[in-house]
Amino acid sequence: MTDDRKALIPVWTLATGDVQVPAVAGDGPMTAERLTELRSVLAGLADAPIATLEVHPLPGELDRRRGIPLDAVSPLATHLSQLITQTARNSSAAAKATASGEGLYRLVVPAKVAAQMGQGAVKSMVAKGTTDALRSPLVNTATGRIVGGATFIPVGSAATAGAAGGAGATAGIAVGGSAMLTVAAPLVLMAVAVGVSANVDRKRQQAIEHITELLEQLQEQKLDEEHSELDGCRDAIDKATAILLDQGKLGASLGLDSAVHAINTALGAADRRLAQWQNALAKLPEGKPVDIGTLTKSFPGVDDLGGTFRAHLELASLAIALKRRVVVLQAVEHAQSAPDNLFENFARALKADQQRLDELESGIAGVLIGLSVLELARPSGLRPVFTTGEVDRLMRAAHHIRRLGDGAVVNSRPTDVTIEIARSQDGSVVVFPAQPA
Known part of the structure; x- marks a missing residue:
């Protein structure tokens, strides 16, 4: 050079x-x-x-x-x-x-x-x-x-x-x-x-890496089943992508319909969890320190890098990434079926279906930012002096919770x-x- x-x-x-x-x-x-x-x-x-x-x-x-x-x-x-x-x-x-x-x-x-x-x-x-x-x-x-x-x-x-x-x-x-x-x-x-599909597929790969690490620590069968069902959608989506990008026609034999059902089920679970998180945040006393025990009841493992709450976040991220890739496929198929206004159909279909995903991501980002600004209370108890372990746990928890807001964008401006x-x-x-x- x-x-x-x-x-x-x-x-x-x-x-x-x-x-x-x-x-x-x-x-x-x-x-x-x-x-x-x-x-x-x-x-x-x-x-x-x-x-x-x-x-x-x-x-x-x-x-x-x-x-x-x-x-x-x-x-x-x-x-x-x-x-x-x-x-x-x-x-x-x-x-x-x-x-x-x-x-x-x-x-x-x-x-x-x-x-x-x-x-x-x-x-x-x-x-x-x-x-x-x-x-x-x-x-x-x-x-x-x-x-x-x-x-x-x-x-x-x-x-x-x-x-x-x-x-x-x-x-x-x-x-x-x-x-x-x-x-x-x-x-x-x-x-x-193709560029958007490659982008969201990379996010899917990263989400799977994070989930795999978390589930190895948690060893929770229910979460592992959710992960397996979502990861099982990849084959159908990959084949559908290859066919559509070569301007072929999608058929029932690909299994895309069942994959979309599994993704939509996971998105439904993410919506429910988001509503629970938002309600739990709203119930916390405004402007007052929050006890770590109270916080972990609604957000289990929030004070740790490998808790259930973090696994739920990664499962939601994986479902969103998979759905975004499916949405791109559907938009391409829709646009190619009407060649007289090809790009307009593509943009219209893509925008309409992306809105729900944007709202879900924005809601999760809002929860993470809300958690990151919380002040943790000192452990309650009769003893005037706290052990070194209690102090270390409080400091670690405060650090992990503050980091939750890193990179979270509630309403990003298109560039x-x-x-x-x-x-x-x-x-x-x-x-x-x-x-x-």
Whole structure:
């Protein structure tokens, strides 16, 4: 990786429908700051969602296991190949950047699209021993520090190509819009669908890791059965994901219906537990210290890292992650069944079904924040002096309870979302988890 402050990065402006916006992009080079401003302007002016797609050199070290692989004939890979072929004919910058056949494609969708996807669907979450951010070509691979800037070159398409596999909208110039605006609804739809699916699947994996550790300590059969039933849904969801992303049709033989039933049952249990937690918090004396014994009656194990309360939290997290992935599948299926307004159907279905999950996550976050600000009372008793063990327990409990609020967000504001796609020379792609931009 060299210090190159003159790197030229082609960038496409992708619309998800025929929209008319002023020619704000222009056809000359722009800075990263100017590109960010352009995204904001287009998001505000256009009726249909508008995204930007950049192509960077493929990093030498890339952990592809974190993403979802799709072969070269999959709809997403096909639409990306079509876009590359069309624009390379008319743009020397695009032709040069895509000549090798491989690259790291970075799709940024605006915040209002993120809001349609559900505010809780995409959040930062770092897996153990890994980092979320991919190394861009402007980061030194040895030090991890940013070593250079980039100049972005707008790319347009002068040709129109039919969408592969009957995915709906075609790729081409948006009528009456900016000369650099390309209609590519299927490409944006599939990228968002796979990126969100990869994101929530990673959350599922982390939740399972935490639950497994907790259940090994608790050895509670009922909780272990809940965990097993939820984890058993993974196979059906994985198969349904593969079929839908290849634009196949879902059948009863997949077992998705039974998986959805198990997930909904777990969500019902999470709703009931949340209501109990909220009632228990409301009954605590406001502004007064709370005895640890009183607290653990309603929140068993809250003063420990391996208690039942924490297991219930992780089970709820797992159910939410699985449900979010199912919701994405249902939204894709719904959108593909109505190709004339493909992205609008996808966004509408996704937003409606995500609302309940957002409310559940927000409610749980509210409970965690409420617990984290509680003041614990000194142990009650006739003795004026407390043992070292009692003091240590109180200090540990206070520390664990305060940490409950770390990272809990009650109402997160939607931000721009970045989805990175690694394309190989054979046209196959790996889509990495969607992340806040």
